[in-house]
Amino acid sequence: MIPPGKSSLKRPPAVEALIKRHRLRPIELLPWAIAVAAYFLFPGYLALGAQIFIMVLFALSLDLILGYAGIITLGHAAFFGVGAYTAGILAVQGWHEPISGLIAAGVAAAVVGLVSGLVILRTHGLTLLMLTLAIVFMLHEAANKAGFITGGADGLQGIAIDPIFGAFRFDMFGRTAYWYALVVLFLGWAFVRLLVHSPFGRSLTGIRENVVRMHAIGTPVRRRLVTAYTISAGLAGVAGGLLAQTTEFVALNVISFELSGAVLIMLIFGGVGRLYGAFIGAPVYMIAEDELAKADPVYWLFWIGLILILLVMFARGGILGLIDQAMHLVRWRRK
Amino acid sequence: MDATISAAVSILFHGTAYAMILYIVSVGLSVTMGLMGFANLAHGVFAMAGGYVTVTLMNDYGVPFAASLLIACLVVGLASIVIERTLYARLYTASELEQVLFTIGLIFMAIAAAKFVWGPFAQRFAMPEALQGQIELGTRSFPAYRAFLIVVSIAIILGLWLGIERTNLGARIRAAVDNRRMAQSLGINTGRLFTLTFALGSALAALGGGLGAEILAINPSYAIEHLVYFLIVVSVGGLGSIRGPFFAALLLGIGDTACKYLVPEIGAFFIYAATMALLLWRPAGLFGRA
Numbered sequence: 001m002i003p004p005g006k007s008s009l010k011r012p013p014a015v016e017a018l019i020k021r022h023r024l025r026p027i028e029l030l031p032w033a034i035a036v037a038a039y040f041l042f043p044g045y046l047a048l049g050a051q052i053f054i055m056v057l058f059a060l061s062l063d064l065i066l067g068y069a070g071i072i073t074l075g076h077a078a079f080f081g082v083g084a085y086t087a088g089i090l091a092v093q094g095w096h097e098p099i100s101g102l103i104a105a106g107v108a109a110a111v112v113g114l115v116s117g118l119v120i121l122r123t124h125g126l127t128l129l130m131l132t133l134a135i136v137f138m139l140h141e142a143a144n145k146a147g148f149i150t151g152g153a154d155g156l157q158g159i160a161i162d163p164i165f166g167a168f169r170f171d172m173f174g175r176t177a178y179w180y181a182l183v184v185l186f187l188g189w190a191f192v193r194l195l196v197h198s199p200f201g202r203s204l205t206g207i208r209e210n211v212v213r214m215h216a217i218g219t220p221v222r223r224r225l226v227t228a229y230t231i232s233a234g235l236a237g238v239a240g241g242l243l244a245q246t247t248e249f250v251a252l253n254v255i256s257f258e259l260s261g262a263v264l265i266m267l268i269f270g271g272v273g274r275l276y277g278a279f280i281g282a283p284v285y286m287i288a289e290d291e292l293a294k295a296d297p298v299y300w301l302f303w304i305g306l307i308l309i310l311l312v313m314f315a316r317g318g319i320l321g322l323i324d325q326a327m328h329l330v331r332w333r334r335k
Numbered sequence: 336m337d338a339t340i341s342a343a344v345s346i347l348f349h350g351t352a353y354a355m356i357l358y359i360v361s362v363g364l365s366v367t368m369g370l371m372g373f374a375n376l377a378h379g380v381f382a383m384a385g386g387y388v389t390v391t392l393m394n395d396y397g398v399p400f401a402a403s404l405l406i407a408c409l410v411v412g413l414a415s416i417v418i419e420r421t422l423y424a425r426l427y428t429a430s431e432l433e434q435v436l437f438t439i440g441l442i443f444m445a446i447a448a449a450k451f452v453w454g455p456f457a458q459r460f461a462m463p464e465a466l467q468g469q470i471e472l473g474t475r476s477f478p479a480y481r482a483f484l485i486v487v488s489i490a491i492i493l494g495l496w497l498g499i500e501r502t503n504l505g506a507r508i509r510a511a512v513d514n515r516r517m518a519q520s521l522g523i524n525t526g527r528l529f530t531l532t533f534a535l536g537s538a539l540a541a542l543g544g545g546l547g548a549e550i551l552a553i554n555p556s557y558a559i560e561h562l563v564y565f566l567i568v569v570s571v572g573g574l575g576s577i578r579g580p581f582f583a584a585l586l587l588g589i590g591d592t593a594c595k596y597l598v599p600e601i602g603a604f605f606i607y608a609a610t611m612a613l614l615l616w617r618p619a620g621l622f623g624r625a
Contacts, residue, residue, distance in 0.1 A: 072432050119611055123618045125431065126374050126574065130566035131611060137563055138607040145600060257559060261439060268436055298450045305443030312437040313425065 022197050031279045035182055046174035052286045053181035054242045057188045059267045059278035061235035066264070067273030068196055069228045070208030071121070074260050075132035076236055078116075078139045079109040081255030083237025088156045088244040089149060096162040102184070102241045109237020110230050112139075117229035121222060133257060140255045156250035170246070177246035184242055188235055193275060195231070204228055205273075265304060268311060271320030280319050344475060346593045352481035354588025355488030356547030358581050360561075361568040362495070363536020369512045369575015371529055373423065374431050377438035378540060379558035379565055380445040385411045385541020386553035387449065390458040400463045404545045412538035419533045427529075442558045449555035457552040480549060487546065492581065495539075499577055508532055512575045564591075567610050571620050579622030 038049055058080055065071045083105035090101045120131040143150045150156055163169040168176045195201050206214045207221055214221055244250045253259060262285070270281025293300040315322050364378040388407035392398040398406070422441075426434055466483050469476040499505035511518040511525050519525050544553065551561055567587055572580030587606065594605045614620070 066432070072435055074435075119615060123614055126368060126566065127570040127614060127618065127620070129374065129376075129435065130563065130570050131614065133563050133566065134607040134610055138604055141603045141607075145604075257562075264436075264439075272432070298447050301443045302447030302451075305440040305445075305447065308436055308440030308443065309422070312429070312433045312440070313422075316433065 028276075031276070032186065039178060043173070046178045048286065048290060050174055050177040050181040050246050051243070052283050053178075053185045054239050054246070055263065055266060055282040055286055056278050057181075057185045057242070058236055058239040058263050059270070059282045060185075060188060060192055060275075061232045061239065062263055062267050063272065063275065063278055064192055064195070064204075064235070065228055065232040066267065067275075067277065068201060068208065069204040069225055071225065071229065072129060073132040074129055074257060074264070075134075075136035076232075076263055077255055077257070077259035078132075078136040079113055079233035079236035080240035080243075080259065080263075081136075081139060081143065082112050083109040083240030084244040084250045084254045085143060085150055085156065085240075086237070087241035088159050088250040091159040091161055091245070091248075092156065096160055098161050098164050098180070098245050101161070101245060102238055105241025105244070106234045106238040109240065110234030113233020113237075114226065114230040117226040117233070121225050121229060132260075136255060136257055136260055140252070143255055144252060150252075151250070153252055155252060156244075159244060159248040159250070161245050161248065170248075174246070181242055181246060184238065188238065192235070196275060200224070200227075208273075265308060267318075268308070269318055271318035274317075274320050277318055277320055284319070341475070342596070346596055347589060348477055348485075349481065350589030350592035351585065352484045352588075353550055353592060354584040354586075355485055355492075356543050356550055357564060357568050357588055358584035359488055359491060359543035359546065360540045361565045361572075361580050361584065362577060363533075363539045364565060365569045365572060365574060365576060365580045366508065366512070367529075367533055367536050368569060370508065370515075370532055371427055373427060374434040375423075375438050376435060376562060376566075377441040377445070377558065378536075379562055380442055381411050381415055381537040382540040382544035382551075382561075383445065383449065383553065383555075383557035384414070384544070385538075386544035386548050386551075386557065387453060387458065388541070389545030390460055390548055390553055391453075394459065394461055400466075404542060407541045407545045408538040411541035412534045415537035416530055416534045419530050423533065424526075424529075442562075445558060446555045449557075453555070455555060457554040458548070460548040460553070462549060484546060484550075491539075491542070496577065504531070563607075567606075571610060571613055573620030573622035576620070576622045579620060583621060 035049075035053070039046070042049070058076075061079075062073070062076050065073065065076075086108040087101045087105040090104055095101060116135050120128060120135070123131060144152055147153070161170055164176065164180060168180075170176045170180075196204075203214065203219050203224055206219065207224060211221060240254060243254065266281040266285040267277050268281065269285055270277030270279065289300065292303075311318065317324060360379070360382045363381075364375060367373060367375060367378075385407040388410055389400075389403045392403035392406060393400060422437070426437055429437075462480055466480040468479055470479045470482050472482075499509065507518070507523050507528055510521070511523060511528055515525060544551070544557075551557065554560075564587065568580050568584045571586070572578075572583035590609065591603075591606050594601075594603070598605070
């Protein structure tokens with residue numbers, strides 16, 4: 001099973017534990033400090049930085065349904081792609097305002113998430129997996145065939161975005177894109193953090209851990225799952241919209257099994273169901289890919305596959321899980 | 336009128352040939368899913384491996400088609416025993432997510448390995464001369480290779496069904512799928528049964544990969560490209576069922592061929608939508624037990 005959030009803590013009385021869960025710890029500000037510092041330290045990598053933020057947000061949205069609600073999906077890129085195409089098509093068709101475009105991307109993806117969630121969350125196990133895959137293939141096919149509006153296999157070109165609030169123009173160095181993506185990620189993180197610590201979020205964890213008991217205590221399980229799925233889809237759509245707006249291009253592979261797999265792997269690398277797995281996994285994956293994959297994509301795939309197998313065999317909590325274990329060991333030694 | 340009939344016959348014929356390959360590759364997945372509850376996304380890797388071994392033996396070493404197929408079955412079957420014992424067996428009790436991740440990792444490594452050894456392009460399949468050309472049947476002629484495929488596949492499938500119904504091994508597999516604990520307490524060594532079934536399923540997949548090399552081209556991303564179709568066959572057929580996937584494969588094969596022939600613009604789209612509708616109606620598949 002996926003380890004619960006803070007397994008390394010000694011068990012204090014239940015009330016205190018609940019209070020502790022909500023409290024903002026200083027270390028939770030570390031990612032943001034690093035992000036701000038990176039802006040000044042690596043001015044040549046701002047475009048990559050913005051893409052990392054986007055993938056963190058995407059992985060965070062996946063964490064909500066995979067890590068907290070326990071829904072395994074291989075089709076999460078479907079929502080990312082719907083968001084990207086929505087934001088992109090809006091801009092191509094003449095709506096250049098970025099914030100409303102981004103909201104539209106989130107709403108469109110959430111609607112697709114709601115409809116598909118109502119359909120596929122009736123099944124479970126391998127069938128559910130297959131249906132998530134089918135949805136991503138289906139939407140990929142739709143985007144491919146509707147070339148007159150999506151640009152098909154050539155990608156969606158001609159996206160022009162107005163300055164944010166009419167003041168911050170998207171520049172060629174990616175400064176605006178960097179801050180834009182960072183701020184949206186921050187809002188997304190604050191929202192998800194609030195959500196998973198709310199009674200709603202706790203009930204999702206309950207469903208993951210013991211569906212039968214949650215049914216027994218009267219939780220409307222399916223409605224909760226569909227709601228979580230819809231919210232997660234919306235967030236993924238916002239991430240997709242960000243990508244379309246900051247790169248001013250949408251490639252067909254935003255809706256693909258490959259991207260769904262990649263975001264899943266990022267989250268696994270970091271650690272599932274921990275809120276911060278996305279913040280570790282996505283940057284590690286993206287930077288490693290930037291360094292290694294350009295030289296040789298074949299070896300890249302080989303190593304990713306190998307690391308995935310090793311993670312499953314030996315380090316099921318991902319990088320954060322390993323850190324947890326190390327801390328545990330240190331504390332245990334001290335005693 | 337005659338044009339319509341010949342189109343229909345052609346769709347049925349090609350669809351059936353396609354369905355046979357889908358079934359032979361997927362049936363092992365259905366049984367291992369039903370037996371072990373293992374979410375094995377990497378099943379297609381064994382089919383791909385079978386395809387590569389077959390094609391390489393034929394192209395580079397001039398081994399006859401039938402012999403290549405047999406060797407591919409043996410090689411992949413044996414290799415799958417090793418993989419099952421060393422890797423899969425450790426994850427039978429793991430969560431579904433871990434099984435999914437593990438098998439995705441396996442797929443990635445297989446893709447990289449295949450690209451490294453055979454390069455990124457689809458393999459040339461040098462069909463034996465006897466299978467080239469057409470066969471006259473009544474007033475119509477059919478491509479010989481596909482006719483051969485259907486005949487051979489039906490023979491294999493009948494053999495498989497007879498084996499499951501009539502042999503001791505078949506009875507033990509059925510017992511374990513029905514109720515694993517009961518089977519265990521009757522003294523069936525389910526661990527060994529798992530391994531055997533896994534090897535059989537993989538060998539069948541390899542056979543399907545080799546036999547169908549002309550229909551499902553052997554290339555490095557084989558296991559991902561056809562993954563959805565294998566999964567559709569298994570989940571529509573009903574996990575653990577032997578016959579269910581056969582009818583699911585027929586539906587899918589003929590449906591897919593018909594769609595691609597009649598409405599190429601939305602072909603694949605329709606198949607996915609139909610699958611979803613079907614599973615909404617019967618979440619456990621056509622022949623599955625809920």
